[in-house]
Amino acid sequence: MATTECGLVKVNVDGSLSERRNSACVGGAVRDCCGEWLGGFTMSIDVSWVFQLEARALYVGLQFAWDRGFRSVAVKSDNALLRSGVTVDSSFAELRLAHALSPVSVEPLLAADARCFFQDVSRELNIV
Template identity: 45%
Template sequence: MKLLENIIARDDRFVEEVRRAKAKQIVSINANESEIQWKRPPSGWVKVNVDASVSLIDNRAGVGVVFRDSGGRWIRGAARSVGRCNALLAEMWTIHDGLLHAWLRGYRRVVVESDCLKVELYHIGRGRNQVTDRMAARGCNSERTAVLLSLPPMEIRGLVEEELRNSNMVTVEFVR
């Protein structure tokens, strides 16, 4: 329980930092219009726009998801409550919901857009994700719902070192 409380407190501090950063942003009057307008996804792709809303009064949160095709036409939308949580967790829920709905509907070419200031998602090829792939395999074979590790497991340390060498990192050191 203490770990969960620490995570929530850290997330709350993070959200407050994001709010302060947003408050300091200055919007240029000469902003490029292409940066503030919705853009269509590439042909054959579906765009999933996601957003979350959190009440500053009682932390009630809701999420919204909108699907559009490459012509910009509405495919479907969804909205739901996610209970009480902070803004970062609500944003994670809306990304989860968007990807889940996309997958269940058979969409495999999906662009996800979120206005979350501190999160960026990128696609990497299977060969570049070996360490995380091995961790996921460990999760499949685990009896517990979650295990937090401060050091990489012995059986994947070689992969971690290899990835660091291939990314032009000079030294590899595992510190507790």
């Protein structure tokens, strides 16, 4: 399992939808508690609505961190509805519905050996 000096990594995630170009992408940055760059990701995806896009960004960000062995993750997102759906509903039904994941896809990311925190960040400050 990977660790950082303070044991926590921060994952900033966001999505972008261009109706004019009929395209969407998600991206994120992973940094340690001192702000040092640990990695990042971008991905073009097919989506039908903004909530679906934000949910996919969250999922890909968690997957990115988990695949690198980080188990103590603070996720920063500017989507309050998504944060509420994930943190209030322990079954994560909204997240699964939002981006058509199978029922078993999210739970391994939030395993018993993991700590995941969700932090508010304003849309204006959700930058890398």
